[in-house]
Amino acid sequence: MEKIGITAQVPIEVLIAAGYWPVDLGNVFLADDDPGRFVQRAEEDGFPIRSCARTKGIYGVCLELGLKTVIGVEGNCASNTLLLPMLKSQGVRVLSFAYPDQANQLLVQKKLEDLAEQLGTTLHRAESVREELSEARGLALQIDDLTWSEGLVNGWENHKSLLDTSDFSGSHIRYCDEARQLLQMVSQRRPYSGDCVRLAYVGAPALFAWDLYHFLESEGAHVVFNETQRQRAIPNPGQSLAEQYASLTRPYLISHRLRDITAELKARRVDGIIHYNQAFCGRELPAMLLRRTAGMPAITLDGNDEYGLGKRAKVRLRHFLEVVRRLRDSERKISDFLRSERRVER
Numbered sequence: 001m002e003k004i005g006i007t008a009q010v011p012i013e014v015l016i017a018a019g020y021w022p023v024d025l026g027n028v029f030l031a032d033d034d035p036g037r038f039v040q041r042a043e044e045d046g047f048p049i050r051s052c053a054r055t056k057g058i059y060g061v062c063l064e065l066g067l068k069t070v071i072g073v074e075g076n077c078a079s080n081t082l083l084l085p086m087l088k089s090q091g092v093r094v095l096s097f098a099y100p101d102q103a104n105q106l107l108v109q110k111k112l113e114d115l116a117e118q119l120g121t122t123l124h125r126a127e128s129v130r131e132e133l134s135e136a137r138g139l140a141l142q143i144d145d146l147t148w149s150e151g152l153v154n155g156w157e158n159h160k161s162l163l164d165t166s167d168f169s170g171s172h173i174r175y176c177d178e179a180r181q182l183l184q185m186v187s188q189r190r191p192y193s194g195d196c197v198r199l200a201y202v203g204a205p206a207l208f209a210w211d212l213y214h215f216l217e218s219e220g221a222h223v224v225f226n227e228t229q230r231q232r233a234i235p236n237p238g239q240s241l242a243e244q245y246a247s248l249t250r251p252y253l254i255s256h257r258l259r260d261i262t263a264e265l266k267a268r269r270v271d272g273i274i275h276y277n278q279a280f281c282g283r284e285l286p287a288m289l290l291r292r293t294a295g296m297p298a299i300t301l302d303g304n305d306e307y308g309l310g311k312r313a314k315v316r317l318r319h320f321l322e323v324v325r326r327l328r329d330s331e332r333k334i335s336d337f338l339r340s341e342r343r344v345e346r
């Protein structure tokens with residue numbers, strides 16, 4: 001199967017039905033031990049220093065892997081106006097996919113048909129691929145459930161398992177094997193204690209993700225909700241591709257995203273939010289809007305091409321966790337008191 005690069009979440013079922021295997025260029029960039037070299041390559045080729053590192057990373061990865069074709073998502077990212085022509089100038093064939101403005105199944109269906117036509121396949125074939133991938137997506141969502149409902153999966157494992165579903169790292173069969181192994185391993189673990197601070201991570205995955213999750217863990221915090229990563233696994237798949245891709249939150253209005261976030265914060269009993277803000281990106285959630293809507297403590301970490309969590313960020317996070325812990329404990333005391341008073345009144 002020929003590899004095809006993807007710059008954001010796209011309907012991979014259509015690509016696979018057309019005989020391609022998708023490679024999520026952003027994931028390859030994030031997972032690399034030396035991601036700086038991709039950024040450097042892009043800057044040498046003319047990308048501005050002051051621009052989104054992820055875009056530059058995607059460009060660098062695409063060239064290093066020698067991919068012949070890439071699907072760019074129109075309207076998804078302002079940086080694409082530079083990325084896609086730069087890739088074309090390097091001889092890469094750039095195809096495009098665009099989500100409709102509204103999360104409307106009929107409109108999504110039309111966009112899927114356009115993509116299938118561009119790639120010389122049919123939606124009928126793509127629906128069969130959807131069925132093939134459903135087991136892998138189901139396992140990813142099972143891992144997600146065990147993270148918050150049973151406290152058996154750590155934040156990094158959750159992040160990685162969900163993020164990888166955008167292309168299954170090249171093989172959904174291997175993905176299923178690894179997911180089953182993880183599920184088996186965590187079933188032997190002791191769950192997180194009730195004293196752990198329960199956190200949500202909202203925003204695009206940061207380059208310093210590995211450092212961040214491990215630092216939080218060492219400070220007694222458990223990330224029980226990874227917003228963007230969960231969307232990759234398509235938590236509401238529905239009955240068709242059109243329904244599936246209309247159920248996503250990020251391609252559509254910000255209100256969809258906020259609705260999903262607030263529902264999950266409540267269901268997962270989150271105590272505080274880590275909000276990541278990628279520099280030079282117009283698609284990130286404004287911090288003020290998130291704070292107002294969520295109604296709980298949130299800290300915003302800004303980043304672009306930092307590959308590790310700096311000292312200052314660690315100090316801020318420690319203070320934040322302290323505040324969240326105190327607030328949670330005092331709320332617990334108040335609700336314990338109210339409960340005991342109700343018992344007395346009865």
Ligand code: SF4
Binds near residue numbers: 052055284
């Ligand atoms: S982080 Fe924002 S600017 Fe950068 S690639 Fe993603 S959508 Fe584009």
